Amino acid sequence: MSEKKQVSAKNIINETDTKLRNEYFNQYVKDVTPKNSIPKNTAKAFLVGGIICVIGQAFTNYYIYMGADEDTGKLYTTITLVFLAILLTGVGLYQKIAKFGGAGTLVPITGFANSMAAPAVEYKKEGQVFGIGCKIFTIAGPVILYGIFCSWVLGIIYYLLKLLGVV
Amino acid sequence: MDYLIAFLVGGAICAVVQILLDNTKLMPGRVMVILVCTGSVLGALGLYEPFAKWAGAGASVPLTGFGNVLFKGMKEAIDKEGFIGLFKGGFTASAVGISSALIFAYIASWFFNSKMKS
Amino acid sequence: MAEKANNQTKMMGKQSISFQNTPYIVATSSVAGKKESEGPLGSLFDIVNDDPMFGKDTWEEAESEIMKEAADKVLMKAGLANTDIRYLVGGDLLGQLIATSFGIAELKIPLFGIYGACSTMGEAMSIGAILVDGGYADRVLSITSSHFAGAEKQFRFPLDYGNQRPYSASWTVTGSGAVIITDTNHKISSSGEADVVIKGITTGKIVDYGVKDSMNMGACMAPAAFETIKQNFEDFGVQPTYYDRIITGDLGYVGAKILIDLLQSAGYDISKNHMDCGIEIFDQESQDTHAGGSGCGCSAITFASFVYKKLKTREWKRVLFVPTGALLSQVSFNEGKTVPGIAHAVVIESEG
Structure with a gap:
């Protein structure tokens, strides 16, 4: 909370114009709400995202070494990463890594896989069709x-x- | 060397998105859509492919790479089949990613239950 | 009360009631989950279950079970049977109050199902006290519940979805709190302990200061708490020091700061005697709950365990209990609506 031009609580309660009051209040809320440490979060996202890409690179290299051409190798890598992400989602680990890594787990294809596996697991109690079938696409x-x-x-x-x- | 580039490029894309997440109220679903569409557009402009050649998995693993592949498939289908390719290319190109996610996610629902966070 | 209402009316000021046939809170119960039991109030809860499913199959059933256990427990503590209760006033966070309907179905008590988001406990106690004071009921059971997993699933994401919670986000409490409110003929006094009575209420309005961030509920609800508390001071003609504690429901760290600021600039200093259930229930540092606890269960179990005990032992003579609620749904959020708040204040005293 820096002491730059701040809206005080007095401005808010004394303002009779609702629109203006709401504007003041939103500005004030922004000032008093603690923020995530951006450099720290960014560094964590960088680290986790980077590691996932390195794992992807390792698989691609391996599949090419095993005789796949580059495009096919990348497709096999996609399947592998998706599989691993869903396995980790199932055992409850992906969510823990995501809590640390943020965008680092959201941006890679693994985030896409997680966004399907999580509702599939969550909504199975609501049935195969309306539960899993519909909700698997929610995210x-x-x-x-x-x-x-x-x-x-x-x-x-x-x-x-x-x-x-x-x- | 390719590992280092993959780490740096992939990490950098994630870092940029993290800054976006922290500074805006963008929800994750929206971010994923933006990434895929950005990848598609960059692919269409012919920018993503050379970048992906250089960055390897650093460019293909993030969802922007998925977007790029979408357009690549679209282009190939149009080149090969003309107009009808417009309705084929997207799904052909994204088939592996979407199918694997759907199939494995469904199978996961057989074995796993939702877990309480602590 | 500083100024007794005249005999014709129990209405006070603009939004308040001063009860004349004083309703008594004769028993309370609290049921909590594992994380809550590990918090600062952990040892005070009546029932703690480490199984987040409470032996059931789904999160929704689990919440119903929690509520059922709380209702059974409070009846047991008061030595009453379900047939002794005239009305049940209760609610929860799940769509169409399914936790309540399935949870208390077996009790077969006439029900008023109410929704006030996380302010529901204040609403349930207000209505309960009105029923008793008006002579429409001799005994009322007020109850609310919430479940972390059910709330996440309904309002946010599936539990295994990987996302980061901002510092302003709160943690929905898994638990259910219940109280039995009776008239003076049915009060249960135990020697050495004070009687706990509901002296009055101030019913909140919907208050909307235009905040849209559903991950910052404290900020959405603080204006509602501010207006209700200020109205309470005005209606009863009292100052903040009139109360030993002013206890808000689940404003959390962000909301509590805003509330104190707003009241300060309106000329009321509550910084010395304010307390927030959401802040009390978890240890922010070790439990990683960010802004604090929230949910219908948060204020309910904090009141039923911690606050009630302080009143019983006369450590606190008079408190203003103000559960706060954020009134949003998935639909209103998706359609870009703001998140309005509501707060209901209950004046509770220890007597004798």
């Missing part, structure tokens, strides 16, 4: 929808440019 569904849609729009642009002979 990851948007990723699939917008991923497909976004690439479709880009595909159309590419398709038109191709027709016009630009690319």
Whole structure:
């Protein structure tokens, strides 16, 4: 809490205009709410995310060494990482790593896997269809929808440019 | 050397996203969508592929890599099959990631129960 | 009360009631989970269960079970049977109050199911006291519950989903607290201990200062607590020092600071005698609960164990118990609505 221009509680309770009061209050809340240490969190995300990528690199190298071409090797790596992330989710470890690593566990493909496994496990009590079947997409569904849609729009642009002979 | 680059690049992407998470009220689901779409756009602009060649897993493991693969599949399908490829490429390219996540997550629901946090 | 209401009316000021046929709190019970039992109040709870499922299959059933155990326990402590209770006033955090409906079904007591988010205990005690004072009931059971896992699942993410909780986030208490409120003819006095009575209430309004951050509930609820407490002072014509303790429900560290600040600038200093159940129930350092405890169970079990005991032993003569609630749902959150708050104040004294 630095002593820069702060909204005081007095400003808030004396303000008769509701909109302005709410603005003051939100500013004040921002000032008094302790924040996560950004450098520390960033460093942890860097470390965890970096390690997951290194593990990915190790698997890719291994699959290529075993005779896969580069693209196939990467696909095998995806499967491996997804499998490991879901296993860790099942035994309750992924969530613990995520608490430490933050974005480091969210950004890699493992975060996507976790976002499917966690609701699948959580909602199984609500049934195979409405529980697991529907809820498995609650977090990851948007990723699939917008991923497909976004690439479709880009595909159309590419398709038109191709027709016009630009690319 | 490729390990070091993967660590630094992958770590850097995660670090940037962490700063985004801490400074905005963005929920994780939104962040994942942004990453995938960003990857797609960078792929379409022809920027991600050379970057991925250099950074290896540091670029392919984050969800931006998933987005890039989506567009790559789209492009290949259009090149090969024309218009209909627009409706094929995305899923073909993302098939492995999505299928493996769905299948393993479903199987996980057979064996594991939700656990209380402490 | 500083100024007794006249005989015609029990209404005080704008939002308050001063009871004339004083309702007595004759028994309390508290059921808590493992994490709560490891907190500073751990030794005071009546029943502690280390199994987060409480022997059931789902989180929702577990919460119902907690509530059932709390109801059974409070009846046992008061030496009463379910048929002795005229009304049950209760609620929880789950959608459509399923923890309450399934939890107390077997008791077969006429029910008022109420929702006030985490302020529900204040609401349940207020309505219970009104029923008793008005002569509509001789004995009322007020009860609320919450469960960490059920609340996470409903309001946030599946438990195994990897996410980071900001420092302003609170930790939903797993537990249920119950009280039995009776009229003077049915009070149970034990020698050496004070009678605990509900002197009055101040019912809160919905208060919305435009905060949208559902991970900072303390900030959403603090204005509601501020307005209710200020109204209580005005309606009863008293100063903060009138109370030995002013006990808010689950504002947590962030909300408590805001409340004290707001009241300070309105001319009321409560910094010396304010206490927050959310802050008391967990050890912030060792239990990693960030802003503190929350949920219907938080204020309920803190009152039923810690606060009630202090009143019984006359260590505190008079407290203002102010459970606070944040009124949001997944839908209102997704639709970009603000998170309004509500707070209900109950004036509780030890007598005799």
